[in-house]
Amino acid sequence: MFSHLKQRFGAPLAAGIIGLIAIWLIGMVILPQLLMVDYSFKPNLLPAEIGGPKDSYTLDNYITLFGNTIHLGIFFKTIWSSVLVTFLTLVVSYPIAFYLAKVATPRQAALFLLLLIIPFWINEILRTFSWYIILAYKGPLNALLLELGLITRPIRFLSGDGGVLIGMVYAYILFMIFPIYNAIESLDSNQIKAARNLGAGWVRTHYRVIIPHAKPGIATGCIMTFMLxxxxxxxxxxxxxxxxxxxxxxxxxxxxxxxxxxxxxxxAFLLLIICIGFIGLVMKVFKVGLGDIAR
Structure with a gap:
């Protein structure tokens, strides 16, 4: 990395860029995480007790979670629901990414991408609150379904996890679409044409040609969506x-x-460990390395 920056900007500027990156990583990522780990192994003490005999490392904070069935249930439900959000986002995003990369004209793709990006110019809380209005018991979605005769009584979308899943798929869809889009766009269209000319259907073409090429993008999108x-x-x-x-x-x-x-x-540290484990699992399933994901 340094040699590439050195060739482009010169040694002093390259060293400055690397130094700023190192400061940011150490000060904003590594040190806060180390501080969190240190906090997690110490008891919650009064200021006067800090540094005293009670101020020692312990596993009590972790034992609390495994002894609290309610919190433990919410922990596993969060992990499972995050996996489900990742899967649903992938199912929705893959066809869109393929259309943008290989079907749409450059003008259509630019317009479609603009329509996808514009809503994200608004704050996430406001976008989420708009879904709260849409999914409300007397909201526009229920009114539309009633008007079309598809339902006989309003549905409580916000009761349970349904509203959360819908809101998260919408909130993080761009983090899935763009990595897959970038991966599919780099695929030579002649390979798709060759597969089709040799008699492969669309399902087989995607399974044998497109998806294997797009694995780094899919892995990146899954990791980002799950973490978020x-x-x-x-x-x-x-x-x-x-x-x-x-x-x-x-x-x-x-x-x-x-x-x-x-x-x-x-x-928080336990949740971080699970997220790191998910990253490793995704990399193993898709057989990609950090270099493939970083491209």
């Missing part, structure tokens, strides 16, 4: 019912309502 879904707070807080709490809401409660930063740090 598992760490989301605004969407489940606005679109979820009391029975559909997200694990991030529990972490928030420990930090800002319970005032127990140590317990919140333990919960």
């Amino acid at each position: 879904a598992a760490g989301s707070y605004a969407v489940p807080a606005l679109l979820g019912s009391p029975g559909s709490r997200w694990f991030t809401q529990i972490i928030y409660n420990w930090f800002f309502e319970g005032g127990d930063w140590n317990q919140g740090a333990a919960y």
